[in-house]
Amino acid sequence: MEQALKRLKELDAEMQTIKGINALIEWDHHVYMPERGVQARSEQNAFVASLAHQKQTNPEIGDLLDKLGASDENPLGNESLADTDRRLIRVIHRDFHQQTKIPAELVEETARVTSVAQSVWAEARSKSDFSLFKPHLEKIVDLNLRTAEALGYDQTPYDALIDLYEPGITTAQVAKVFRELREALVPLVREIKARPKIDNSVLRKGYPAAKQEEFSRKVLEAMHFDFKRGRLDVSVHPFTVPIAGDDVRITTRYEEDWMPSALFGTIHEAGHALYELGFNREFFGTRLADATSLGIHESMSRFWENVVGRSRAFWSHFYPVLKEVFPDQLSGVDLEPFYKAINTVEPTHIRVEADEVTYSLHVILRFELERMLMDKNLKVSELPEAWREQSKDLLGIVPESDRDGVLQDIHWSGGMLGYFPTYALGNVYGLQFVSAMRKAVPDMDTTIRHGELLPIKKWLDENVHAPGQSKTPVELCMDITGEPMTAKYFIEYLRTKYTDVYDLK
Ligand code: ZN
Numbered sequence: 102m103e104q105a106l107k108r109l110k111e112l113d114a115e116m117q118t119i120k121g122i123n124a125l126i127e128w129d130h131h132v133y134m135p136e137r138g139v140q141a142r143s144e145q146n147a148f149v150a151s152l153a154h155q156k157q158t159n160p161e162i163g164d165l166l167d168k169l170g171a172s173d174e175n176p177l178g179n180e181s182l183a184d185t186d187r188r189l190i191r192v193i194h195r196d197f198h199q200q201t202k203i204p205a206e207l208v209e210e211t212a213r214v215t216s217v218a219q220s221v222w223a224e225a226r227s228k229s230d231f232s233l234f235k236p237h238l239e240k241i242v243d244l245n246l247r248t249a250e251a252l253g254y255d256q257t258p259y260d261a262l263i264d265l266y267e268p269g270i271t272t273a274q275v276a277k278v279f280r281e282l283r284e285a286l287v288p289l290v291r292e293i294k295a296r297p298k299i300d301n302s303v304l305r306k307g308y309p310a311a312k313q314e315e316f317s318r319k320v321l322e323a324m325h326f327d328f329k330r331g332r333l334d335v336s337v338h339p340f341t342v343p344i345a346g347d348d349v350r351i352t353t354r355y356e357e358d359w360m361p362s363a364l365f366g367t368i369h370e371a372g373h374a375l376y377e378l379g380f381n382r383e384f385f386g387t388r389l390a391d392a393t394s395l396g397i398h399e400s401m402s403r404f405w406e407n408v409v410g411r412s413r414a415f416w417s418h419f420y421p422v423l424k425e426v427f428p429d430q431l432s433g434v435d436l437e438p439f440y441k442a443i444n445t446v447e448p449t450h451i452r453v454e455a456d457e458v459t460y461s462l463h464v465i466l467r468f469e470l471e472r473m474l475m476d477k478n479l480k481v482s483e484l485p486e487a488w489r490e491q492s493k494d495l496l497g498i499v500p501e502s503d504r505d506g507v508l509q510d511i512h513w514s515g516g517m518l519g520y521f522p523t524y525a526l527g528n529v530y531g532l533q534f535v536s537a538m539r540k541a542v543p544d545m546d547t548t549i550r551h552g553e554l555l556p557i558k559k560w561l562d563e564n565v566h567a568p569g570q571s572k573t574p575v576e577l578c579m580d581i582t583g584e585p586m587t588a589k590y591f592i593e594y595l596r597t598k599y600t601d602v603y604d605l606k
Pocket of ligand 1 (some may be wrong): 373399402510
């Protein structure tokens, strides 16, 4: 058995190396690659992807897992093995079975369909013409149904898809949390809309990119983002890319006439990066040094971006610093109007531009539509109309064109159904973790007010970051908070914060 474990770890280490190489060329593609490099790069990408696929589905892994006693009934394997090894076995077993349960021809067909669908989607979106995209989306829904059948599920095919991104979480659990969110947030948005609008024009005053970067770097330093283990660069779409345990890079984009874009985008990505940099060092080079789910990943980025980055306490310290960097733009603007400006709530059509309150409603909208599609309660041809209805119910507004409605996100064209819920689960987990953090760091607001973010980062490192994939998201949530995922903390947080910001009753 010892031999089998040693061999399994070797194969896993190879996989991690390939993943890192893939991440590096991906990062280069978006940050530094000259335009004409694209042809060779796509060949390099395809080569690394097929190598990764071979390694992932290597039948030897199946034999080794058998030898180690791992099965669907006993995913942790033989009880005589060390706890950490058993947790590694569990993750490898899950990935291997996911990879091997889906037939190769289904994987290939999905790749073929989505590569066409993505370019058709871009065209359909620019023309705001859903009929172009419709036949492709029909194929994608069908492919997702077949994938779900291959993977297996308890209640609904949608369970199998959510499980790919948020292991162990079911459609029913998400539906319950989203119902609570919906019941709390829809009236909250209505109350806010009845209040006078907040003037946030100060954020549009022309902020030179170089100066924005200067300030962002100060914030990253305060967050203890280690520039010896990471980088900040510019790309069209901001992202975080883990290349190795000690090499995690983030990107941002600067909009000179809308400061929040880069500022909060950078804090958001740094939250992702701190997670990736915070895994237990003993796990480096193994599959345990990876995020346990997308929802947990998003909980960290949104915690830093919103709970810390858009708090009054944070700006009590950082606003004077920001004013030093932008003396002209911010002259005569006090902390309070600035704080309100960065916390403006307004229902809009576009999810990626949504504020903290309406954001989750955008996600709920997509969740409702996706699960109806997967349960065959909705046809693809009925989607644009269903989108408008949901948008009216949830956000109180109806998009005038499909471009701003059903065609706005790239995810479906990439074949990804079941992915969206994780964006809102992040908010939910995040505030649930904060409730536990407050007990351990009782003077959290005071520390933030002094610009001292280390106690927070340390708590996150110990409790959320370090375990990586050694704990499932369900275990992590239970271990940290003593209860399963619940929306109540997030709802309470929004209610309290925005009652103050908008002076609600
Ligand atoms: Zn994110």
